[in-house]
Amino acid sequence: MSWEPVIGLEVHVQLATRSKIFSGASTAFGAEPNAQACAVDLGLPGVLPVLNEDVVRMAIKFGLAIGAEINLDSIFDRKNYFYPDLPKGYQISQFQTPVVGRGSITVHLDDGTTREVGITRAHLEEDAGKSVHDMFPGQTGIDLNRTGTPLLEVVSEPDLRTAAEAAAYFRQMHTLVRYLKICDGNLAEGSMRCDANVSVRPAGSNDLGERTEIKNINSFRFVERAINFEIERHIDVLESGGTIERETRQYDPDRDETRPMRGKEESEDYRYFPDPDLLPLSIDQAFVDAIAADMPELPEARRSRYREAGLSDYDAGWLADDPDVATYFDAVLVQSGDAKQSANWVMGELAAHLNKAETDISAAPVTPDQLSQLIARVVDGTLSSKTAKTLFEALWQQEGEVDALIDSLGLAQMSDSGELERIVDEVLAANPGQLEELKSGKDKLLGFFVGQVMKATQGKANPQQVNELIRAKL
Amino acid sequence: MERHATLAELRRALDNGDLSAIELTRDYLTRIADDSTNAFINVDEEGALAAAAAADERLASGDGTPLTGLPLAHKDIFCTRGLATTCGSRMLENFVAPYDATVVARLKDAGVVNLGKTNMDEFAMGSSNENSYFGAVANPWRESHVPGGSSGGSAAAVAAGLTPAATGTDTGGSIRQPASFCGITGLKPTYGRVSRYGMVAFASSLDQGGPMAHNAEDVALLVSAMAGFDRRDSTSAEREDTPCSNGIPATPEKLRIGLPREYYHNLDIAAELDAVRASLENLGHTFVDVNLPHTEAAVPTYYVIAGAEASTNLSRFDGVRFGHRCENPESLEDLYDRSRSEGFGEEVKRRILTGTYALSVGYFDAYYLQAQKIRRLIANDFASAFEDVDVLLAPTAPGPAFERGALTKDPVAMYQQDIFTVPVSLAGLPALSMPCGFVDGLPVGAQLVAAPFQEELILGVARDYQNVTDWHTRTPEAAQ
Numbered sequence: 001m002s003w004e005p006v007i008g009l010e011v012h013v014q015l016a017t018r019s020k021i022f023s024g025a026s027t028a029f030g031a032e033p034n035a036q037a038c039a040v041d042l043g044l045p046g047v048l049p050v051l052n053e054d055v056v057r058m059a060i061k062f063g064l065a066i067g068a069e070i071n072l073d074s075i076f077d078r079k080n081y082f083y084p085d086l087p088k089g090y091q092i093s094q095f096q097t098p099v100v101g102r103g104s105i106t107v108h109l110d111d112g113t114t115r116e117v118g119i120t121r122a123h124l125e126e127d128a129g130k131s132v133h134d135m136f137p138g139q140t141g142i143d144l145n146r147t148g149t150p151l152l153e154v155v156s157e158p159d160l161r162t163a164a165e166a167a168a169y170f171r172q173m174h175t176l177v178r179y180l181k182i183c184d185g186n187l188a189e190g191s192m193r194c195d196a197n198v199s200v201r202p203a204g205s206n207d208l209g210e211r212t213e214i215k216n217i218n219s220f221r222f223v224e225r226a227i228n229f230e231i232e233r234h235i236d237v238l239e240s241g242g243t244i245e246r247e248t249r250q251y252d253p254d255r256d257e258t259r260p261m262r263g264k265e266e267s268e269d270y271r272y273f274p275d276p277d278l279l280p281l282s283i284d285q286a287f288v289d290a291i292a293a294d295m296p297e298l299p300e301a302r303r304s305r306y307r308e309a310g311l312s313d314y315d316a317g318w319l320a321d322d323p324d325v326a327t328y329f330d331a332v333l334v335q336s337g338d339a340k341q342s343a344n345w346v347m348g349e350l351a352a353h354l355n356k357a358e359t360d361i362s363a364a365p366v367t368p369d370q371l372s373q374l375i376a377r378v379v380d381g382t383l384s385s386k387t388a389k390t391l392f393e394a395l396w397q398q399e400g401e402v403d404a405l406i407d408s409l410g411l412a413q414m415s416d417s418g419e420l421e422r423i424v425d426e427v428l429a430a431n432p433g434q435l436e437e438l439k440s441g442k443d444k445l446l447g448f449f450v451g452q453v454m455k456a457t458q459g460k461a462n463p464q465q466v467n468e469l470i471r472a473k474l
Numbered sequence: 475m476e477r478h479a480t481l482a483e484l485r486r487a488l489d490n491g492d493l494s495a496i497e498l499t500r501d502y503l504t505r506i507a508d509d510s511t512n513a514f515i516n517v518d519e520e521g522a523l524a525a526a527a528a529a530d531e532r533l534a535s536g537d538g539t540p541l542t543g544l545p546l547a548h549k550d551i552f553c554t555r556g557l558a559t560t561c562g563s564r565m566l567e568n569f570v571a572p573y574d575a576t577v578v579a580r581l582k583d584a585g586v587v588n589l590g591k592t593n594m595d596e597f598a599m600g601s602s603n604e605n606s607y608f609g610a611v612a613n614p615w616r617e618s619h620v621p622g623g624s625s626g627g628s629a630a631a632v633a634a635g636l637t638p639a640a641t642g643t644d645t646g647g648s649i650r651q652p653a654s655f656c657g658i659t660g661l662k663p664t665y666g667r668v669s670r671y672g673m674v675a676f677a678s679s680l681d682q683g684g685p686m687a688h689n690a691e692d693v694a695l696l697v698s699a700m701a702g703f704d705r706r707d708s709t710s711a712e713r714e715d716t717p718c719s720n721g722i723p724a725t726p727e728k729l730r731i732g733l734p735r736e737y738y739h740n741l742d743i744a745a746e747l748d749a750v751r752a753s754l755e756n757l758g759h760t761f762v763d764v765n766l767p768h769t770e771a772a773v774p775t776y777y778v779i780a781g782a783e784a785s786t787n788l789s790r791f792d793g794v795r796f797g798h799r800c801e802n803p804e805s806l807e808d809l810y811d812r813s814r815s816e817g818f819g820e821e822v823k824r825r826i827l828t829g830t831y832a833l834s835v836g837y838f839d840a841y842y843l844q845a846q847k848i849r850r851l852i853a854n855d856f857a858s859a860f861e862d863v864d865v866l867l868a869p870t871a872p873g874p875a876f877e878r879g880a881l882t883k884d885p886v887a888m889y890q891q892d893i894f895t896v897p898v899s900l901a902g903l904p905a906l907s908m909p910c911g912f913v914d915g916l917p918v919g920a921q922l923v924a925a926p927f928q929e930e931l932i933l934g935v936a937r938d939y940q941n942v943t944d945w946h947t948r949t950p951e952a953a954q
Contacts, residue, residue, distance in 0.1 A: 039572065039573055042795060042796075043790040043795070044571065044572075044573075044790075044796065045553065045559070045561070045566065045569065045571070045674040045675070045790070045791075046552075046553045046559075046571070046670075046671065046672040046673050046675065047573070047671065047672070048670065048671050048706060048707050048708065048709075049708070050705065050706060050707075051708065078786050080786050080789060080833070082789065082792060082810055084794050087790060087794075087795060088789060088790045089789020089790050089792060090786050142794070142795075269834055271785075271830065271833035271834060271835075271838075273782065273786075273833055273838070273842060276677075276679035276709075276783055277675075277678050277708065277709065278708050278709075279708055279709060
C-alpha cells in the first residue's frame with residue numbers, strides 16, 4: 001500500500017519589538033539571566049499587563065501580507081498551566097478569537113512548481129521563560145528574560161504533503177517575516193521555531209490518520225529530517241499492524257529521531273478563558289488601512305519583477321528570497337540597468353566571496369555602487385571578464401574608486417587594435433604547426449590561439465575581438 | 475484631638491496650626507499601640523513619622539494639598555514599596571513589593587501619611603475577617619462580633635478611632651458590608667474608576683479600590699485623589715472627570731429614588747431603611763418601586779465568576795519566585811503541592827477549587843459561560859432601572875454584624891451575607907454604604923447605588939442625609 005503524509009505547521013514568529021508584549025522590559029537577546037525581567041514579567045502580585053501597540057501593528061502587517069481577514073475585535077485569553085518558567089501560572093494568548101484569520105501563502109518548491117498553503121489563523125501570545133538544566137548540578141535554573149517576548153503563532157492548514165514542502169513553507173515564512181521586518185529571522189537565537197503536526201493515510205483516502213506533534217524545531221534542515229523520520233515511523237507502525245497514539249514528540253538532531261514528550265493520558269486542560277485584566281482588542285479600520293498603505297514590496301511581487309526583467313525563475317527566486325540580497329541586487333540593477341549582468345555578479349562573484357568570508361551581504365565590502373560601475377565597465381568593453389574579476393577582488397580587499405583602480409592596476413582592455421593585431425601575428429607565427437591544423441579545419445585550435453593571445457596581453461585583450469582577428473588572418 | 479475627628483476637622487486643625495502632622499501621627503500611633511481589635515497587620519511607625527515630617531515642611535512652604543498631613547491606613551492588599559504586603563495570607567507573610575500601588579502612590583503624592591496596613595480576609599475572600607492568617611478582627615462596637623469583610627481591618631480601624639480613614643477594596647461587597655457593620659461610610663467606585671495596579675488581584679473583573687471614612691465628605695475627598703485613568707491598568711476608565719475634584723456638588727432636586735422590590739424581604743433592618751426613605755422624602759426626593767428580576771441568581775453567579783478568576787490569579791503563588799515555599803521540596807510537584815497547601819488558608823483553597831472546576835473542560839459552558847450570561851442580565855436589570863430612577867436605596871447587608879464563629883461552618887450562609895452587594899458588583903456600578911441606625915445595639919447601613927460614573931450623585935445624597943441625621947457621628951465608646 002502507498003501512503004500519503006498530511007502535514008501542518010505551527011510557526012512561532014518572535015516579533016521584533018524593542019519591548020515585551022505586555023511590559024516595558026527589553027527584548028534584546030543575550031543579556032545576563034533575569035536582567036530583563038520586570039515586575040510584570042515576574043508575575044509579582046498586583047501588577048497588570050498592558051498591550052504593546054507595535055505588536056498589533058506587526059500582526060496586522062503579517063495578516064495583510066497573506067491576504068487574511070483582520071479581526072477588528074479579538075480577545076486575549078489565559079492558558080492555565082503550572083511550570084516554573086511560566087511566572088503567572090498562565091500564558092496570555094489568543095484562543096477563541098485571533099487577530100489574524102484565514103489567509104494563504106505561495107510556496108516555491110525546488111522542482112520549480114508552486115503550492116498555495118492555507119493559513120488557518122495567526123494569533124498573538126507571550127513567550128515563556130527558559131528552564132536551564134545544565135548550570136547548577138541537580139537543580140534547575142530559571143531565566144525569565146524571554147518571558148513576555150511577543151510571539152505571532154501562525155497555524156497552517158494540513159495542506160503540506162512532504163517534508164520538503166514543509167521545509168519550503170517554513171523558509172517562505174522566514175522570507176516573508178523578514179520582508180515585513182516583523183522578525184529578525186535569527187533561527188539560532190530562537191526567533192523562529194515551529195511545531196509540526198504529522199499523520200499519514202492510505203493514498204487516495206480523504207480521512208485523516210491520527211497525528212503526532214513534533215515540538216520546537218528551529219532549523220530548516222531539522223524540519224525536513226524530523227518530519228521524514230516521523231512519516232517513516234508512522235508508516236512502520238501502521239504497516240506492522242499497530243496504531244498511532246496522539247502525542248507530543250521532540251526531535252533529537254544528534255540521533256536523528258523523534259521521541260515522545262508527553263502522552264495523551266497526561267493531556268492537559270488549559271482552562272482557557274478571556275483574561276479579565278485586558279479589554280477585548282478593538283482595532284479601527286483606519287489603523288489597518290494605514291498599515292496597508294505602508295506595505296513593502298512582498299517576495300512574490302519581487303520575484304515577478306525580476307522575471308519580467310528577464311531573469312530565470314531560479315535566479316529570480318534566489319535573489320528575491322532574502323530581502324537583504326534583494327535590496328542589494330535592486331541597488332545594483334537600478335544603476336547598471338543590466339539585470340542579467342547584475343544577477344550574475346551578485347549570485348556569482350559576490351556570493352562566493354561572502355560565503356568564503358562568512359559575511360552578511362549588508363556588510364559586503366564591495367558596495368552596490370561599486371559593483372554597478374564595474375558592470376558598466378564590462379558592458380562598455382573596458383574590462384574583460386578576467387580583469388573584471390581582478391578588479392572585484394581589489395575592491396573586496398581595499399578602498400578605492402572603480403575607474404581609479406582600473407588605471408592604477410592597468411586593467412583596461414587593449415583598445416588599440418593595431419597593437420593587438422601585432423600580438424596576434426606574433427602568436428600565429430610562433431605556432432606554425434597549430435596554425436596549419438587550424439587552417440585545415442581543426443576549429444578547436446581557435447580556442448588555443450585566443451588563449452595564447454590573452455596570455456600575451458595579460459588578459460587585457462577582448463577575447464571577442466581576438467577571435468575575430470584570428471579568423472580574419474586565416 | 476477628638477478621637478473620631480473627621481478628615482475635614484483634622485484639616486482645619488492642621489491649617490490653623492492647632493497641631494502638626496507629626497503630633498497628629500504620634501497621637502494615632504499611640505492609639506494603634508493600644509488597639510484591642512487586631513485591626514492592623516503591620517504598623518509603619520518610622521515611615522509614618524517621616525511622611526508626617528515631610529508633610530509639615532510641605533504645609534509650611536505652602537504647597538500642600540487638601541490631604542497633606544492627614545493620616546490614613548491602607549488595606550494590606552495594596553502594595554507598598556519597602557513595606558510588607560501580606561494580603562492576610564501566610565503565602566505573602568514576608569513579601570515586600572518593589573513598587574507602590576497606584577492608589578498608594580497617588581495618596582502619597584498628595585501628602586497623606588500612611589500609618590500602616592490593615593487586617594483583611596485572606597486575599598479578600600470573606601465577609602467576616604475571620605479568614606486572616608494574622609487573626610480575626612473584632613468589631614469595635616462589640617468585640618465578640620465580626621467587623622465584616624474583607625476590608626474588616628480598615629472598617630474596624632476607622633470605627634475604633636485608630637485612623638480617620640482607610641482604603642479598602644470591594645469585589646462583592648468588601649468595602650460596603652464592613653462599613654455597614656462598623657458604622658462608617660464606605661464607597662465602592664464604578665469599576666474602572668480607581669486603578670487596580672498594585673492591588674493584589676482577587677477577581678480582576680470585579681475588584682475595585684475605594685475609601686472608608688466617617689462621612690460622605692471625607693470619602694469624597696479621598697476618592698478625588700484615588701480615582702483617575704492609569705495607563706498601567708488596561709481596565710481603568712479613560713475619562714476626563716474626577717469625582718468630587720471640587721468637593722461634592724449640590725444634589726439635584728427631586729431625585730427619583732428606586733426601591734428594588736427583590737431586596738426588601740425578611741430584612742432585620744426594614745424599619746431603619748423606612749426611616750432613611752422618610753428623611754430623603756423630606757429632602758424633596760420621591761420613591762418608586764423598581765424590579766431587579768435576576769437578583770436571586772446573583773450570589774451563585776458571583777461565586778462562579780469570582781472563583782474562576784481567583785483560581786488563575788492565584789496561580790502565581792507557586793513557591794518558585796516569591797512568597798511561601800515549603801521546606802526541602804522533593805520534586806517540582808511536591809514544591810507546588812506543599813507550598814500552596816501550607817501557604818493558603820481554607821477559604822482560599824475552597825474558592826480555587828470551585829473556580830478551577832468552573833473553568834474545566836466539560837463544565838466551562840454550564841458554569842463560567844452561563845454565569846457570564848447571567849451577569850449580563852443582571853447588568854441589564856440595573857440599566858433598565860436607571861432609565862426610570864436616578865438612585866437606588868437598598869440594604870447593604872441583611873442585618874447587623876454577627877457573632878464570631880456563627881457562620882464559619884456554613885460557607886453558603888456566609889455567602890448570603892453578600893446578597894445585596896454582589897449584584898451591584900457584577901454590574902460594575904458605584905455604590906456606598908452609610909450608617910442609618912442600630913439593630914440590637916449594633917450599627918447597620920443603607921446602600922445607595924447609581925448608574926456608572928455617578929459617584930457624585932450618591933455621595934451628594936449621602937452628604938445631604940448626613941446633614942440631617944447623626945448616625946455617622948455615633949461612636950463605640952459612647953455606646954458602651
